[in-house]
Amino acid sequence: MSAALVSMTGIVKDFTGVRALDGVDFTLRPGEIHAVMGENGAGKSTLIKVLTGVHAHDAGEILLDGKPVRFNSPGAAQAAGIATVYQEVNLTENLSVAENLLAGREPRLGPFINFRAMRRKAKALLDDLGIDLNVAAPLSSYSIAMQQLVAIARAVDIDAKVLILDEPTSSLDRDEVAVLLGLMRRLAAERGTAMVFISHFLEQVYDICDRMTVLRNGKLVGEWATADLPESELIGHMLGREAAALEQLERSVAGHEVADEAPLLSAKGLGRKGSIAPYDLDVRRGEVVGLAGLLGSGRTETVRLIAGADRADSGSLSFDGAKVAGHNPRTAAARGIAFCPENRKTEGLVGDLTVAENMILAMQAARGWARTIPQSQRNRVVAEFIDKLGIRPGDPDMPVKNLSGGNQQKVLLARWMLIEPKLLILDEPTRGIDVGAKADIQKLVAELSGEGMAVLFVSAELDEVTRLSDRIAVLRDRELISVLESEADMTTERIVDTIVAGGGSE
């Protein structure tokens, strides 16, 4: 067994009261490809950022080649031989391939860049990695995959001992991924570069990684050789099986028995290239349809097409008996489709506006600016929903950015309940909020569907999905692979099995 190249022990990182990493250990050996696995908020990116000098850790030790190190900036980490390739290609598209490869290290004649030597050097560098590009062409003329390879080539040229790849494949198609993985294999075999690989695609991880470290909620779950950890166990480790400390909700299937009539929403072959493969999905009145899958499996992308937040480039959608054309958020709301997006801060709320203003935003948007909601009606509904959803503090004039996550989520929910939608789409409504608010929101979803509202419910927590849903659509690798219908299928085990099986069986 070779000595560790990087060894991190007992790493602790706090962000203003939230412990993002709690005593995590991580070991990287020379020449290995090592996956760091975990769901959102597990601490993967924080761990990487501590290693690359973006964040300073609060406790613990990092050894590089056996010597303790502490990086203050990404530049310092680079100088020590730790290079990073990010999900977004961090190169400048307006410059040529050669310039991007060698920016800051161009060969020069006196003060002047020697373009001929630079092209030659870039060409040699790429040839060495088995990539054949016209190095004089601007980077923008190549596909994202090639750009990502150029980013890796740049990283490798900085004599990287450690190469960190943070979701480099998330915007690539299948062939492009094969190209990238091929390059990674060669780097490991021929140069002995150690790599840390982060990806949501289990196939890729199993394809290429020697070992994996699994994190959950900022804690280390364990480290395994890939061969020793079957996919089902890995998913179990990532998601955790412990039932949340929530009261068990009564599943009131009786209220949902209107399911035989024509579906309220029906998507046929709806899809968008590069984000979600075409899928069919029906939702009936009074029904909760859960969407389950790992992070990056296409959950959010699926519902965004239905909400009109993104434009579909294939398939058709019908809602409430009518075909939907020219779909956008405004027309969707007018039809009765409400969408609470995944990211409260950037896509949901306007932080500077007050609780009351955020609540009535959608209702007001539907009425247009000239028809103001009368002050008395406004005060009444705002007070009613603050009360009904238990928003704390109950001050309608507090800027919404001062509220806690759970209360912000309730404000967002109230915004859409105000327009009395027929279909409510909730994308991760319970992520990052406290247990009490979580239970409130779950109860509310059950109530609303009891009253006849259709709900599309996306959540990373399988417990929650199984508890609330009448049916569950399971996604994997940007594809809807199966819809679980029967009561017996509403278990986390069944969902995990379906994800592992990968949708081959119908």
Next chain:
Amino acid sequence: MNNALNRVLANQYARRLMWPVLVLLVLIAVNIAVTGFDFIWPHVSDGRLSGAFVNILRRSAPLLLIALGMTLVIATKGIDLSVGAVYAIGAAIACQTIIDGTDQSAAGLIFRAVAIALVATAVIGAWNGTMVAYFGIQPIVATLILMIAGRGIAQLVTGGQIPKVQDSSPFTELGRGEILTVPVPIWIAAAVFAALVLLTRRTALGMLLEAVGGNPEASRLAGIRSKGITVLVYLVCGLCAGLAGLIGAANLGSADANNGGLWIELDAILAVVIGGTSLLGGRFYLLGTAIGVVIIGTLGDTIINIGLSDQWQFTVKAIVVFIVALLQSPEFRAWVFKPFKRRPAAPAAAPAEEVLAK
């Protein structure tokens, strides 16, 4: 319920307005100290209100109109650089129409001149808004076009001359007249101020503007028609600039296409920023802008009154812009106040992390 609402609103606004009001009070105090109470205390002579402060208000009316329009534009994360040129165009159209007429005192002619000028400037504003909302061009770039070409258009209207309206024409009353002893420009500015406050705060327009400027993506997902609102706001801004041009031209009795409203866009932006509205969009404060305008107007008189030459105007304004810009910069505040904090590293880490977390 309503009481509580008013109290908190008052608090939030009061905090925003505290600094500009204090600065204004200091300026006024300095002037009173130098020139006596006559500075602030108006007197009636020849049937019109006069006095140093009334004159400041009268002279500030065009700037106030433009700054109010600019406030709305800035609330949507935009900016309108063309207002100075639009000012010149409005003035040119009105004056040229009047001197082309046969009887410069005819009410019909003057009404027509004013109407044509306002419609033209509103169209220009709507054009700016269309470039921003529908063509997706950055506001600073879209309005730069008219900033550069606008004065040429104004000269085209006037044929390169400076059209002079007869002093007897009632048009000049717009700038020089008075109603109930109060100068007409003050009436107009007050009326527009009241109209815009009502338009934005009595309808939902203000809230929707703040939503669009505060978080464009969330506004889109909430179903707000942001494009129409954006065009409307630029239209209002153009209209305000045109009206300001009319008052300016009426006051002088002529329209100078080259120098009329020169740099008024920069003064307007300055007034908006002093008034507490962030250049990054979101919450806007029309009253704050009005105070900002009065500060800029008073600053000019203060410079003369404390014995500096008129040429100090620009220099002092530059210093004001510099201070305001620095005070609004979080990096600057962190840098200045660092020695006073016990652990400087902790707060400095937070913004960096947000940037990189993107």
Next chain:
Amino acid sequence: MSTQTLTERPARSTLFDGMTRYIPIGATVALLLALYFGGVANYRNFDKPQVIANLFIDNAPLLVIAVGMTFVILSGGIDLSVGSVMAFSTMTCAWLTVEAGLSAPLVVALVLVFGTGWGLLIGAVIHYFNVQPFIATLVGLFLFRGLTLQISTSDMSMREVKFFQWGMTHVEVGGGIRQGGFWLPYLSFAAIAVVAVAFVVLHYTRFGRGVYAVGGNEQSALLMGLPVARTKIGVYVVSGFCASLAGVLAAFATKSADPLRHVGAELDAIAAVVIGGTLLTGGAGFVLGTLAGVMVWGLLNTLIQFQGNLSSWWARIVMGVLLLAFILLQRGLARSGEKRRT
């Protein structure tokens, strides 16, 4: 060892993508030629070489500030202070030589150092305090116009100062105007030299390529380990130097300092840069395009002079229309690029 080779050739549509950066400058050059030959066809004496030489005489200061502006705009910023800095430089030259009696070469050196220092200061404020370039340079616009007016509110002549004769001393080429040649003063050569140096710096030095990288994507440039701070401050240093140099050239050209000259010169410079094919959002463009943009501006004015019965404001209106056309062209190119990639 089996090494497969990964090849990707830009497809035809993506090759076009690479060429798109030459479309705006191509349009500018075509426009320039059209204006010139339109003039030759319609007016007598328009084909004399001196007509072209005059472009480099009348527009030398504008050319110099436009070059500085090109650096700033390429990096994604903007500099509104150049017109005022320029007027201030001219005025300082006059005041220090005529009133204070300092030796002229020393004064010129002082002015250039001062302009550069100003650029350094404002660049640092923009970068370290994250103040919007628009606002930060607005300070310069007000400040230097004010200081200029404080030095003198009226014209100040430098005719008495021998040194300032140098600028308009000229070289006869091709036997001078009489024999079908032309003459060009030293100050034009200075302006042309600035363009040449700027071209070399932008295209053949790390600083120049860094300007493009920062303008293309500042965040990426930072993560690539490029010296972003030095680059961003550097462009304002270049612009400050160019503005003060332009002021000195204006002093040579007119031998007088008018406190209200060059009002709005920053706008002319921005317009010339954009018409020269530089993207206002940064990252794409050429300094030679800026030269072409200034020439377009000059030719428009020349055409108006030859026409005789047109007024100079037409140049501004046409400039605005061209600006609109170029901005829409760039926007269209950017949109089609986005579409092809997604």
